[in-house]
Amino acid sequence: MNVNALVEPAIQLQEITFCKYQLTTVNKNIVLTFPQLLQLRTNINKLGTHDSVCDIIDNDNFVLLFVADKQHLIYLDIPQLLSLKNTIDSFFSPFKSVLF
Amino acid sequence: MKTTAIRKQMTIHPEVMDVLNEQIAMEMHASASYLAMASWCDQRELLNSKSFFYKQAEEEREHAMKIFEFINDAGGAAVSPEVHNVNNDFESLRDIYERSLEQEINVTQSIYKCFKKARSVDDYASELFLQWFVNEQVEEEDTMRSILDVFDLMEGMPLKMIDERLPKE
Numbered sequence: 118m119n120v121n122a123l124v125e126p127a128i129q130l131q132e133i134t135f136c137k138y139q140l141t142t143v144n145k146n147i148v149l150t151f152p153q154l155l156q157l158r159t160n161i162n163k164l165g166t167h168d169s170v171c172d173i174i175d176n177d178n179f180v181l182l183f184v185a186d187k188q189h190l191i192y193l194d195i196p197q198l199l200s201l202k203n204t205i206d207s208f209f210s211p212f213k214s215v216l217f
Numbered sequence: 218m219k220t221t222a223i224r225k226q227m228t229i230h231p232e233v234m235d236v237l238n239e240q241i242a243m244e245m246h247a248s249a250s251y252l253a254m255a256s257w258c259d260q261r262e263l264l265n266s267k268s269f270f271y272k273q274a275e276e277e278r279e280h281a282m283k284i285f286e287f288i289n290d291a292g293g294a295a296v297s298p299e300v301h302n303v304n305n306d307f308e309s310l311r312d313i314y315e316r317s318l319e320q321e322i323n324v325t326q327s328i329y330k331c332f333k334k335a336r337s338v339d340d341y342a343s344e345l346f347l348q349w350f351v352n353e354q355v356e357e358e359d360t361m362r363s364i365l366d367v368f369d370l371m372e373g374m375p376l377k378m379i380d381e382r383l384p385k386e
């Protein structure tokens with residue numbers, strides 16, 4: 118089963134201007150600055166480790182996560198969490214040195 | 218070539234930033250660990266060893282700060298780490314120096330890991346930055362080894378006499 122294909126439209130991340138990014142969840146549009154985006158990446162990477170995911174499944178099966186310097190609280194179930202992790206990963210992955 | 222949005226914001230590669238943040242945690246743990254060793258020596262009036270480990274604790278924190286500032290200067294996000302599992306329980310002065318050597322070897326291996334990561338993603342600035350740490354680790358390991366040599370030479374002598382032969386920093 119391709120989990121990402123099912124939930125992909127649920128959470129999106131876009132670059133709006135040079136230093137503004139927009140996170141679109143099911144019910145919210147959240148504008149992020151670059152440092153806020155980096156913080157989101159750090160938090161999601163921490164939540165998305167194997168141990169952490171197992172821990173979430175054993176407990177509430179969802180997480181509440183503060184974003185944009187605690188201005189917003191988002192709800193993430195496991196597929197949404199993994200989807201957001203993938204989205205952020207791919208957002209950061211085409212990082213290329215200026216030499217190429 | 219199209220420069221990505223992320224590249225315009227940060228020069229450090231995100232994966233290098235991640236391993237360097239782990240390195241910050243390791244340096245801060247090393248600092249806390251040396252502080253525990255300093256306390257053990259301080260309580261037993263081992264004057265040279267005590268100042269040696271207080272100094273080491275400070276130096277490790279400086280290493281962490283060097284990396285911390287490098288990450289932020291490069292547009293990344295340095296993370297203030299959690300420090301746990303600090304051992305305060307030691308068998309002897311020799312045990313302390315043996316643990317120190319082991320700790321330095323682990324730090325060296327971890328620096329190599331960061332270096333390899335920087336090289337594998339063509340993050341030249343980080344690779345150059347890490348060269349200082351590679352050299353620093355050679356010195357740190359060498360210091361600990363020479364101290365352990367003194368223990369071997371002076372085996373059986375009173376602890377305070379051994380301590381008097383050891384470096385203060």
Ligand SMILES: [Fe+2]
Nearest residue numbers: 244277280324
């Ligand atoms: Fe260090």
